[in-house]
Amino acid sequence: MELVFDGHNDVLLRLWRTMRNGGDPVREFAEGTCEGHIDGPRARAGGLAGGLCAIYIPSGDLILQEPDLNGHYVTPLAAPLERTPSLDIALEKFSIALKLDRAKAWAICRTVPEIEAAMRDGIFACVLHMEGCEAIGHDLAALDVFHAAGLRSLGPVWSRHNIFGYGVPFAYPMSPDTAPGLTNVGFDLVRACDRLGIVIDLAHITEKGFWDVAKTSTNPLVASHSNVHALTAVARNLTDKQMDAIRETKGLVGLNYAVTMLRPDARDDARTPLDLMVRHIDYMVERMGIDCVALGSDFDGATVPEEIHDAAGNQKLVAALKNAGYGQEDLIKLCRTNWLRIFSQTWR
Template sequence: MQPVFDGHNDVLMRLWETAGRGGDPVTEFRDGIATGHIDGPRARAGGLAGGLCAIFVPSRQGPRPTFDGGSYASPLAEPIDQPAALAAAVAMAGIAHRLDREGAWRLCTSTAAIRQAMDDGVFAAVLHMEGCEPLDPDLLALDAFYAAGLRSLGPVWSRTNAFGHGVPFAYPSSPDTGPGLTEAGVRLVKACNRLGIMIDLSHINERGFWDVAKVSDMPLIATHSNVHAITPVTRNLTDRQLDAIRDTGGMVGLNYATSFLRPDGQDNATTPLTDMVRHVDHLVEHLGIDGVGLGSDYDGATIPAEIGDAAGQQALVGALRQAGYGEADLAKLCGDNWLRILAQVWRE
């Protein structure tokens, strides 16, 4: 079984929602549950050894797309007030630390810790923030989250906040959908460079992408995005963006969301694994084998039925193997590339 370290999941949001209903998030992750995508038993069954676990505060009302034949468009999700987002984010960080304290997973802030957790058979979790609504524009809260273990963040989700503008969900559409970083966003990028926090470009619009490229001295990274030339949805990356990521020695994690994989852009679990392989092939063509990883979006998206959940992770590994990727390449795609780039960003 090929171990996988994954670039993005939303399990913390699911566990936070469980806690909000009066459930026990530690028991749910440690002992397993029939719903969702990730828990300890299913991760072990599928060889999912760890990943970047997102603090993501959902909007009260998600964007509602309008459909026109095979195309669709949706407005940006409603903004979230910073105090409310901060409260939710602190609760999710608390759940992450409770899981660590109870031995359900291990919260990691170094690649040595990730490797040790994987060797010990314990899920290696890295704290990520998807959309920086919990942070104040003066970034006073950033250092507190860093002290709590935050080592990766995406300035925006698919909505507007104090730092920039996300992309609305639309197909077919360019990712060039509006303004880029704000002044606070520029300060955030510089602060992440100073602290050694990885910057994720997965939900930012194209102008914001190029603004980060101008300001940041880190490799450009998209933890869970796919190929716009194959699936022209706003969330995917153009070849020009992929080339810019390559030129900085950055990388992209393959998103399992079917609407970002299928050429028709549809949210349909009956999506063949060959669609995933096609995106990997294109990413490798533009970025090289060292620039590609996996970024499942487990617990945050509809994924192909042939995978189903974390227990089915090896189905994708098998499809890549069948497509001609050798064991050394699979090791890179399934985790080694993430560990290398994290070590670089974290200045190890």
């Protein structure tokens, strides 16, 4: 079994909803559930040894638009969120993460040696990530507090606009060049992340925002859960030019398992073969090199291929990559060590 460190999941969103409905999120993760994609037992069964766990503030019931007769769709951007309720939700999710850590259901990791130790000990290595920074104000004071609590990665925006910048919609076919980039305080956020050693995730930002980060940050460029626009022309995927810039900074792209970002028709259909996942990996490896590609499943945040189904099926992708000709050294890089390299280069 090849151990996997995954670049993106939304398990904290699911556990937060469990808590809001009166359930026990620690028990659900530790003992397992039939809900969603990730819990401790299924992670162990599929070799999912750790990952970036997103603190994401939901935008109501945003539902992907149905395709028209041509297969095209544009889902309107979610409305901007208010800061105070966003901060409340972020703190609730941080609390769940800390309770899981105290219960030894997972280990919050702030350094690469801590990740490596958790993986050796068979404990899920959680790295805390913020997907959209609505919980952080103009003065960035909350960023220092979140960093001290364990935050090691963030995306300035989700697929909505905020005080830091502009997000791309869920739309097909569409270029990622849909709106402006970073705001003035967004540039301040990027510089603060560089100072603290926080990975900046470009997964949901507009193309202009991507280039704004590229000209401001001194760290490797990272898109934690994105795929190839040339293969699936959704606004969330990366252009060749963007991937070239990631290669030049020795950055990283994590393959998103979301079927809408894998299929040529971008439909939300779980009957999506694994060879499409391999095709996106092949394209990225050819464009950027094996050191710049990893996995970013989007478990608990998207529809994934039915053959994988959940975290327990993760080794089916590993097997498909092996059958496609990837050797042991390459699989180790794709599955975990490329992420650890990025952390080593970015974290202070």
